[in-house]
Amino acid sequence: MSKFRKKKKGMPAVNTAALPDIVFMLLFFFMVTTTMRETSLQIDAPRLPSATEVKKLEHKSLVTTIYVGKAKDVKYGTSYNRIQLNDKIATADEVPAFIINARSKVSEAEVPFMTTSIKADTESSVGTITDIRLKLRDVNALKISYSASKKTE
Structure with missing residues (x-):
């Protein structure tokens, strides 16, 4: 008879001492x-027009x-031609x-790549969008994107 018995060798336990550090680093x-x-939107979420060719910015x-659409608060009126800036x-x-303020927040090298996105409700008048375009032209903000939803066929 042997005095010493052989112990069964299993997998060693996983060391979890570093686990809290990893979790906090990820967090x-x-x-x-x-x-x-x-x-936060002050106008109703715009119902975007649909388009067949859509490209992501x-x-x-x-x-x-x-944003162009109908204001949530009645004190601004009930027409769909309200403009929201920030x-x-x-x-x-x-x-x-508004555009000049946005330009001041980016570096001078990135200014030519700035895009103005207009998210207008389908019920908004073209006159309001044209007024915005003319004001954008005055400050040389010529890259304009009109937001639309992809047409489902």
Whole structure:
């Protein structure tokens, strides 16, 4: 008889001492890289027109969005021609200052790549969109994107 018995060798336990560090590093990474919606809509969510050819915008950080539609608050009226710039209802005359402010937040090399996206409701008048386009032309913001939803066939 032997004095020493052989122990069964199994898989060693996984060391979980570094697990909290890894979890907190991942949490910190996602907190830093995630961007939240910067504006809350003051107009009803625009019903975008449908289109057959739709292309996604590439550099979302260089896109300035102008919303056109019906205001949620009755004090602004019930027409579909209200313009929202950031978090406030504005007029077409305030669009150049809005674009100049957006340009000041990016580097001079990125200014030519800036795009203005117009998200207009299908019920909005063409006159309001034309007024916005003329004001954009005044500040030389000539790259304009009209948002549309893809037509389902």
